[in-house]
Amino acid sequence: MKTISKDSLDKIIGYLKYKGYKVIGPSVRDGAIIYDEISCIEDLPAGWGDEQEAGHYRLRKRNDGALFGYAAGPQSWKKFLFPGKLKLWEAEKNSKGFEITPANGQFPKYAFIGVRSCELHAVFIQDKVFNNGMFSDTYYNKIRKNIFIAAVNCAEAGKTCFCVSMKTGPKAEEGYDIALTEIINQDEHYFVVDEGTPKGSELMEQIESLTSTEEQLAAADDALKNAESNMGRTLETDGIKSLLYKNHANTVWDQIAKRCLSCANCTMVCPTCFCSNVEDVTDLSGDHTERWRTWDSCFNLDYSKVAGGNFRTSIKARYRQWMTHKLASWIDQFGISGCVGCGRCITWCPVGIDITKEVSNIRKSLKN
Template identity: 55%
Template sequence: MTKPNNAFVIQREDLHILFDVLIERGYTPVGPTVREAVIVYDELSGLEDLPEGWAEEQDAGTYSLKRRGDNALFGFNNGPHSWKNYLFPSRVKLWEGDKTEDGGFTVKSAVDTQKKFAFIGVRACDLHAIQVQDKVFLDGEYRDPIYSKRREEALVIAVNCGQAAKTCFCTSMNTGPRVSDGYDLALTEILDNDQHYFLAEPGSTSGFSLLAEIPHSEASQEAIAAARGCTKQAQEQMGRKIDISDVKEMLYRNYDNDRWDELEKRCLSCGNCTMACPTCFCSKVEDVTDLTGNHAERWREWESCFTMDFSYIHGGSVRPTTRSRYRQWLVHKLAAWLDQFGTSGCVGCGRCITWCPVGIDLTEEVRLLRNSEN
């Protein structure tokens, strides 16, 4: 094995310094923590907020925490939150205005005062999801100013997965379980008998400069091999797979397949899948006034293609049935997204499978649609 030039070791007892340095540099650390029996993302005050020793069991429509029996800090997989909660917040004020005494109206843009984020524990699939949303919010004719500011300022501390959930299928989507680019610092957690350390691989000058402030040593061949062994284990544990060869053409061919009727019987049109999905980006704007009618505000909020209102054009909804809405979602994710943005809208994180209350599984739906053709 050739030794990469940029691999170092940080001991577990020194990792807390990462948080101190980030806070000193004006970042708000955001990462995984346990809240209400789920691992969510939230602002972290230090390493002690991480879900030490916790893992989770997840499958279609189910999620529960369990103890791992060790002190791993990142020994779990994705929960319901993703980084879009911070880069593309679920509710944000766009502008506000007030009536003036002479009967006019003054408007001022809302300023996004959010401090810069340091994302801790970004998994490979989610790093790809951020890159997918970059295409949506930054690469088109219109750049989203809120996303753009938050994204430019964000620092990404990635964590390579050492385990996979039953709902994960990043290997099928070529998005994981090991990060490839787009991070400032990548960590792989290694627990080996009484040793507990992180292989640290900087991916940017900010990553190198962070590392310079944390005690570290050059990684041995054994440490590098142990880290690669961790991601190999995650690869082997991958809970699901999907055949994405010609999936775009297959879905376009099956626009009228009876399978969509079966889905209509199960799908609740609740939109959970779109809320949990790290790439879904739809939103609506809503105007509100106070009780006096003198003050008005415009807010942007997440919206879902599963609501009737989403496709309402004067006189009615373009997609009036659950059949048409589920089909729209799946075909957009895995087919039309490729035409629109040059990339799949799915990164194989499995969230839509876990957080669907009736356990609808898109990998299974694609398989059934494919099989129905034979």
């Protein structure tokens, strides 16, 4: 483990840029922490924290100048690997019929700064989704293979966090190039750095650092323990697959359906939701057309439409599909739960539907 000063993080960003990475990190925008391109440490949300609850998100000022003192915001890294809108190809009419040209592929080399453990797990999950054994998604995999990941261990947990339940955090255990733990005390602000890959070590060789002291390591440990013991939510995962499979007719779904607006927010903020649609856009001449892939949601009515019918018209069925997929059928599909416990779906639900609470409601309904 190495210890670097707060300002050395700026050097890391600089070095990654020098190496040709498009560096992405958290920034404050529109009253939220979002992920976008950053060029220096000043772009990070210094001194900002957040408060989150079901259906509630507010930024608040911290008094310690922390750079990573907040929980997961509305965006996740999936928007870089699996963009919300992506041109797949275009086609032009010609004398023979038409000709299709694949979209002029730009595959940026990204460095992600500040990836939380839950988010890292979300990337692992999407790795399986977009490499399903039969097919692999070109864009995702081309981007994925070149990412530099600087993880950040959580020192605090949000009110809607439950990564401990999902065994996805708060400590980043693998899959990062470097992992940072931010420590702030009365007169120091530094990072304990763990190198996860040769790529990470190569970077760290360029950065002024000291071997971490026992005290510094203990402080990093304490920070993680603090996050671990302050999870805002818990979700009982024991036997959850059969619980949901067996309870498709539970009245809890009717209760949820009374509140759910089927707005699809939960699926948009979820870092693992992967559904997409394609749109064909044609210009006015009718000679040129483009195919775009866009994020879609199982909450949209058209999602399960077929010629002459629709398999899921009720909101109840659509919510049940989402939650059962996320927590149960995902396990059958990919050998892993689709939920990482980041809590985004709880925070960003306009009516505050809480996935952890609904699971416990189903469990409770069986006891009565």
